[in-house]
Amino acid sequence: MDFEPLWLTFRLASLTTLILFGLALPLAYWLAYGKFRGRALVEAVIGMPLVLPPSVLGFYLLLAFSPSYAFGAWIEEVFGLRLVFSFPGLVVASVIYSLPFMVYPLQAGLQGLPVSLREASYSLGKSAWTTFFKVLLPNCKSAILTALVLTFAHTVGEFGVVLMIGGNIPGVTKVASVAIYNEVEALNYPAANQYALVLFVITFVVLLLVYSFNNRLLRVRYPS
Amino acid sequence: MSATHLDIYLRHALSTASGPVLMDVALPLEAGTITALTGPSGAGKTTLLRLIAGLIRPQNGRITVDGKIWLDTGQRIFVPPQVRQAGMVFQDYALFPHLTVRQNIAFGLDKGDDPARVDELLQAVELTQLAQQKPHQLSGGQQQRVALARALVRRPRVLLLDEPLSALDRSMRQRLQDFILKLHQQYALTILLVTHDLAEIFRLADRVVELDNGKITRMGTPEAVFAGAHPFSEGPALYGEVISCRTEGEYVLIQALIDQRIHKFRLPAGQAAELLPGRSFLLRYSVDSPIVEVIR
Numbered sequence: 001m002d003f004e005p006l007w008l009t010f011r012l013a014s015l016t017t018l019i020l021f022g023l024a025l026p027l028a029y030w031l032a033y034g035k036f037r038g039r040a041l042v043e044a045v046i047g048m049p050l051v052l053p054p055s056v057l058g059f060y061l062l063l064a065f066s067p068s069y070a071f072g073a074w075i076e077e078v079f080g081l082r083l084v085f086s087f088p089g090l091v092v093a094s095v096i097y098s099l100p101f102m103v104y105p106l107q108a109g110l111q112g113l114p115v116s117l118r119e120a121s122y123s124l125g126k127s128a129w130t131t132f133f134k135v136l137l138p139n140c141k142s143a144i145l146t147a148l149v150l151t152f153a154h155t156v157g158e159f160g161v162v163l164m165i166g167g168n169i170p171g172v173t174k175v176a177s178v179a180i181y182n183e184v185e186a187l188n189y190p191a192a193n194q195y196a197l198v199l200f201v202i203t204f205v206v207l208l209l210v211y212s213f214n215n216r217l218l219r220v221r222y223p224s
Numbered sequence: 225m226s227a228t229h230l231d232i233y234l235r236h237a238l239s240t241a242s243g244p245v246l247m248d249v250a251l252p253l254e255a256g257t258i259t260a261l262t263g264p265s266g267a268g269k270t271t272l273l274r275l276i277a278g279l280i281r282p283q284n285g286r287i288t289v290d291g292k293i294w295l296d297t298g299q300r301i302f303v304p305p306q307v308r309q310a311g312m313v314f315q316d317y318a319l320f321p322h323l324t325v326r327q328n329i330a331f332g333l334d335k336g337d338d339p340a341r342v343d344e345l346l347q348a349v350e351l352t353q354l355a356q357q358k359p360h361q362l363s364g365g366q367q368q369r370v371a372l373a374r375a376l377v378r379r380p381r382v383l384l385l386d387e388p389l390s391a392l393d394r395s396m397r398q399r400l401q402d403f404i405l406k407l408h409q410q411y412a413l414t415i416l417l418v419t420h421d422l423a424e425i426f427r428l429a430d431r432v433v434e435l436d437n438g439k440i441t442r443m444g445t446p447e448a449v450f451a452g453a454h455p456f457s458e459g460p461a462l463y464g465e466v467i468s469c470r471t472e473g474e475y476v477l478i479q480a481l482i483d484q485r486i487h488k489f490r491l492p493a494g495q496a497a498e499l500l501p502g503r504s505f506l507l508r509y510s511v512d513s514p515i516v517e518v519i520r
Contacts, residue, residue: 116318122305124332138322
């Protein structure tokens with residue numbers, strides 16, 4: 001069995017999760033506590049990947065990333081980076097595609113905390129920054145875990161977007177989900193099954209761990 | 225450390241369940257006194273505390289603390305809550321769940337502050353034994369004491385208490401009132417306390433301020449506010465709550481809770497007409513007979 005697609009999938013998912021975590025923290029904080037006009041617009045844009053067919057998103061990303069159009073040309077000129085049919089392109093697309101899976105749990109976690117926790121920290125002389133890292137984040141561990149796992153899992157499960165902007169270049173953009181599709185098309189069911197089974201088992205084990213950890217966390221915090 | 229005097233003037237739009245209301249309050253807090261803030265829910269009591277602590281910005285207002293300005297919308301001065309030196313005890317205590325009792329109290333220390341302050345406060349609220357516990361392992365009364373100690377760690381100029389004892393049972397309440405009185409003396413604190421409990425007001429407060437619809441409706445000593453100026457108002461008065469009353473001929477036999485104990489006494493029917501179960505009253509000593517004043 002060729003492990004390259006699996007390895008590529010996990011590299012893509014890890015990198016996407018890492019980048020999104022850094023990106024989503026300030027975004028979630030802003031959405032949870034900020035008072036501003038146009039909130040509905042921002043929330044709608046972030047939520048788009050939830051409902052949009054992946055092929056639609058993939059199609060527009062393909063146009064945007066293509067060096068024959070302004071944005072793609074600009075990226076290539078300034079950063080020397082081609083985003084179509086390349087691994088960096090997949091990462092960028094995955095970050096956009098999985099954005100709501102990271103932002104929403106974090107936002108909900110922050111909003112679920114009593115306002116008084118923040119206020120207590122302020123009146124104890126702590127800045128918004130210190131309050132965020134020392135009080136708010138440690139108390140949404142469960143939301144953080146959920147966000148990380150959902151993002152990772154959603155990226156692992158990506159198919160349409162990857163196919164649209166990545167194609168299936170072995171070692172570059174041919175991730176596990178695409179590999180499964182290829183093997184099935186070639187009527188090579190045992191090979192497809194190998195990839196599918198690995199994804200299936202790993203996904204199940206990860207979710208199982210997450211839920212048992214979350215339940216334990218809840219029991220400690222709110223003993224019945 | 226000497227106690228602090230506050231002058232508060234605030235105008236702020238409140239949104240209440242019954243629509244928008246303009247809060248308009250002018251209120252001095254005398255140095256070293258305990259002022260009780262009372263009134264129906266939605267009157268703006270918690271908002272007033274939060275405005276003083278700097279957790280919300282008012283549309284208009286001025287707060288001076290020993291002559292120092294915390295807030296002056298006219299001059300565009302707004303001292304942020306981090307610098308205000310207002311200790312706040314929240315209704316839900318707002319203890320940090322992930323920190324131990326000691327860490328909760330020490331959280332307010334700045335770099336270079338003497339950590340001995342934490343031990344001193346742990347001792348003052350008698351929680352030294354439980355310093356390594358997490359908040360969820362404590363009883364309501366213990367959590368309340370942690371919140372009190374934590375609010376005092378930065379040596380605040382004013383201590384703001386938002387219905388601190390409402391969730392506790394009677395005996396625990398009394399113990400915590402003792403703690404508040406003790407801390408009040410020990411640290412020469414100026415305290416503003418939101419409460420609905422008349423017994424608590426009479427026990428703790430030097431002055432009481434009643435707020436309704438964002439306006440101060442009554443202000444003065446607890447006796448003056450709740451009993452009115454009375455010709456016999458010299459001498460001791462006991463605060464009590466009627467538990468039951470039974471008519472026996474020309475008299476009414478009353479069972480009442482006074483100072484945490486059940487007492488029975490007889491009153492002439494004419495004097496006891498308003499003493500229905502649940503009512504609060506002040507019982508005064510007088511030369512001929514006891515005088516009972518029903519509160520509100």
